[in-house]
Amino acid sequence: MVKMDFDLDRSLEILKQTPDTLQQMLESLSPEWTQAGGCPDDWSPYDVLGHLIHCEKTDWVERAEIILAQGENRNFEPFDRLAQFEGSRTSTLNELLTEFAHLRRNNLERLASWQLTRDQLHLTGIHPTFGEVTLAQLLATWVCHDLNHIRQIVRFMARKYESAVGPWKQYLTILN
């Protein structure tokens, strides 16, 4: 396959469509497919939405602003990848889908307002584990992170039918 260099316009194509894709995929499904399984190591679609919301609030755009400010302290705050399991979790899945879409729209508006130049994409911040990373790497990761969690959602749902498919399991990569 031909790999792609980071490209802001191509990235925005994916970042814009993710909330609508998730809504289309999940909003009409019964809770049997989507509800939390209670296992922090095996995220349901409901858990994934909580995680995506937490990322929109604390990760991508916050970190991009640390990079763009180029202040003395360019260290990112460590990210809490289990934050969605805290608190009361009283929202419905459809409420989470709406909240995620709202936050993503706002974040993409902030991103557009920066009118990023090519040079700014090479600016760096300090990741708590990796050390120096560029703005382009952060934004490329935002895109892949969306795709990664769509993958996690479809895999969770497919595994519900792991026994139901009988011998076909061996042909379905998603179950192996």
Next chain:
Amino acid sequence: MVKMDFDLDRSLEILKQTPDTLQQMLESLSPEWTQAGGCPDDWSPYDVLGHLIHCEKTDWVERAEIILAQGENRNFEPFDRLAQFEGSRTSTLNELLTEFAHLRRNNLERLASWQLTRDQLHLTGIHPTFGEVTLAQLLATWVCHDLNHIRQIVRFMARKYESAVGPWKQYLTILN
């Protein structure tokens, strides 16, 4: 996780939404994300759509009708999993999305017209590799097959940015 037994209504929820999910996910993307890479072992979104169309034409509903007929010969025709690489491939991705949606809608209408009973779900046909399989297993596989190929599509697109994400690659399961 709590696995699910096969349930026709729950299955239809997923089978109905797949064409719309794929359309939402893919129709606004540049060809850099979706176009065929020319490698029969690494299917692009374009290749996957061709495969899904071939399945709608020759696999799920055809095999279900062999089972339901309970004739003397209950053998399924072997499926050609590379059929989408034959022929001229002059359609655009958006034409494939429309064709898939049309075929899926027709197939779900055929399925509804059978008014399947619980007993019929236990009827069997003969798979060329596995031998005896039930109608319930065939229909559960149709569902998982949709999810499997959504997974394949997002993985293909994420891998385009495998280098662009820099050190974050190690956190992104989809790239490993």
